[in-house]
């Protein structure tokens with residue numbers, strides 16, 4: 304099945320699940336309220352966005368120099384950088400490391416890049432036990448299901464579903480308390496932080512100036528992942544650069560505010576190399592894997608280059624009417640929501656993924672919510688245009704031609720509209736069936752009723768009466 | 771082995787030959803000194819020490835941090851002893867330091883000193899971790915810890931209760947000031963391998979957006995401010 308057919312099929316199923324939709328909508332409604340409150344504490348959120356965007360612009364438009372600077376600083380402190388053009392190279396490198404260093408168990412904190420390259424599958428196929436330590440990711444891992452939302456991985460699940468999952472997979476007792484469920488995961492995870500030989504993380508920012516990566520989290524699982532395992536691997540997209548360490552003074556609060564409505568996320572950690580002389584703990588080895596995987600393809604499109612500003616806060620998903628209705632899984636992508644619809648065609652092929660850019664009401668809520676001012680909804684239009692340019696849809700073109708010709712024939716138009724009342728009479732016979740010419744609309748909606756008289760008739764009657 | 775370094779850098783340079791349009795307003799200040807003006811846009815903090823304490827206290831409330839503004843070191847030591855008693859601590863982990871030693875010296879429970887290599891399982895068995903910090907940040911209600919100031923990476927995250935102690939002068943207005951301090955201390959000689967801004971005890975909202983404290987890290991955070 305093509306990605307598009309799959310998308311339509313999945314979206315049909317998820318939109319029909321009204322109960323789940325209401326549940327997700329309620330959660331996102333809560334986000335909206337807290338975020339608005341936190342945002343209002345800023346002296347000027349709008350200026351902050353401008354500056355954040357300017358800094359990202361600066362970083363991205365000097366990406367080569369930034370990455371080299373990072374590498375130089377980071378290597379000087381004993382870290383290793385590996386540059387991966389694609390997912391295969393990244394997977395092979397990490398697998399190679401694990402084999403080479405005699406790794407037995409691996410603990411992971413949240414990294415969307417690892418979802419992108421299907422790292423867990425590769426490691427598990429090779430016999431390594433990989434534990435996702437972020438609570439949401441852990442739940443999705445037990446469920447053998449992709450994250451629903453790249454910031455809130457299991458926001459679609461209710462507590463009884465999670466309890467049932469834990470009962471089945473971990474043998475825990477049934478409970479309807481989120482606190483108890485969290486403690487079950489906590490107890491399960493503790494040993495792994497101490498026993499794992501390898502910790503794998505992502506990164507929210509790459510700091511060029513000082514050769515650091517910065518990780519933002521609430522749970523403390525990433526901190527534990529990077530504390531005791533003797534090898535730390537961070538898998539990072541090359542676009543994550545910030546020029547200076549002090550830029551975080553702006554980005555850390557903004558990420559927290561846009562992401563979850565917090566003042567700042569609970570833990571914001573900066574890592575500069577493996578354990579240094581005189582330090583009590585920390586990994587012996589620290590590898591940063593730079594992942595391209597078609598990011599340079601997007602970089603090469605100046606019009607949409609700013610899509611790489613994305614700090615993956617998830618705000619655009621939270622406010623998106625499409626996301627609220629079809630949910631995260633229907634997208635069929637690693638990155639869901641508006642930003643996913645913008646970048647996936649660049650990463651995985653325009654013709655196969657252009658349908659996502661069509662699934663938009665172009666309301667612009669995403670663009671407005673974005674802390675780094677990505678022109679998201681215009682990029683959806685750009686994708687549509689580019690897809691058409693690349694592969695024109697001849698039938699559609701013809702239909703529009705015919706339509707515009709028809710609309711320019713006043714007599715014919717007047718004649719045809721006389722038939723509307725009849726058409727309305729007959730429509731119920733075929734409504735929503737395959738014979739219905741407007742089936743894709745009427746399948747899930749009512750068709751607006753035509754008024755008994757056309758505008759022209761009314762106009763003529765009025766003129767008559769005024770005489 | 772550094773992988774596809776040349777190829778990736780080549781693709782980046784090729785891609786950047788055409789400049790991108792800007793979607794943002796030019797920032798009001800020159801981009802090179804852009805860090806100082808952050809203050810103008812982020813949540814404001816008043817100018818006096820009292821303002822800082824007030825903002826920090828308000829945010830501590832929001833973040834579920836227990837914040838104690840102690841009149842002197844003895845009061846801090848007393849509060850610690852009280853915590854030990856009410857929570858039934860058996861063992862406290864701490865790193866050597868002027869403030870940590872001063873408040874823990876008369877504590878009548880077992881202590882694990884993190885000084886050089888240590889046994890991680892012993893640390894895991896402790897009921898609380900006591901650390902100093904680089905600074906407190908009023909604007910965000912954060913405690914800034916580093917490997918250098920706070921006994922490594924794990925002491926402030928592995929035990930279920932983290933107690934951070936700071937002197938009044940360490941309470942800074944905002945993140946910009948915190949980064950200035952870190953740069954002053956470490957830019958020349960080398961940064962610690964781990965630095966972190968902590969805002970309250972570990973938390974999650976992954977299940978139905980309901981806040982649960984103590985997801986993986988500490989369930990409680992206490993900040994003791996001493997003169």
Ligand code: SF4
Pocket residue numbers: 561612613614615616617618619620642669672673674675676677679
């Ligand atoms: S596009 Fe903007 S709003 Fe969406 S996740 Fe990225 S940074 Fe956040």
